[in-house]
Amino acid sequence: MLLEGFRITHVLDCIADPSKIRAVASLSNHIDEAFPYLNAVLKNIAYNPEAKIITLKEGHRMITIYPHMVTIAKADDEADAVRILEWIRDTVNEVWEQRDSIAPSFETRKAIGPLDIYSLLPRKNCKRCGQPTCFAFGCALITGGRKLTDCPLLAEAEYAAARDRLEELLGTENIMEKAQ
Structure with missing residues (x-):
């Protein structure tokens, strides 16, 4: 130990x-x-x-x-x-x-930034994630305010590679979920 x-x-x-x-x-x-x-x-x-x-x-x-x-x-x-x-x-x-x-x-x-995340998002600004723009959604992903699953477009086959890369960059486990 x-x-x-x-x-x-x-x-x-x-x-x-x-x-x-x-x-x-x-x-x-x-x-x-x-x-x-x-x-x-x-x-x-x-x-x-x-x-x-x-x-x-x-x-x-x-x-x-x-x-x-x-x-x-x-x-x-x-x-x-x-x-x-x-x-x-x-x-x-x-x-x-x-x-x-x-x-x-x-x-x-260096920690990833909002532009790193935004470049992998659909960039449709559809608001289906609850955020006004994909950039705002990217910022919320970094701070833990949103999850990748909040963006329904990322579930589509067209965005599979981007989703996989985002999961790799962000990790899929919230550290506080593990700590509790």
Whole structure:
């Protein structure tokens, strides 16, 4: 087990959204040895191998993982922050245990952006997904506000390749669903 636990050291008001919090947690062990394996496995993360930082978004939350600490911005409350930290602990340990079967990736990665997603969408602006435009739908996909299945056009054979690529880029599992 690489990461035994965590301890929330600070709970602060969120600057961007007063109804949310920011949380800072220290980790029981340094976990940067796992970063190249996490980079190979996790979808839609930003990874800076020189700075030893992984950043990801989960819904409206921004999560930054350092070798010895984690910061979470826009968590709903302290219990939400704990769920995220538990997911991080479990994921780090699971990936670390399987590292012999994972090819590590030392490549710098930037998180995908709205234009990356938009370029793969039907771009019909039909509003059947509940969003005013395909670009707005792409933004909602990135923040976790919408799912690929919300776009009925992506279920059509014509868009199968784009849907497959979107699933690959975004991942099909919401990390908080796994954490609960």
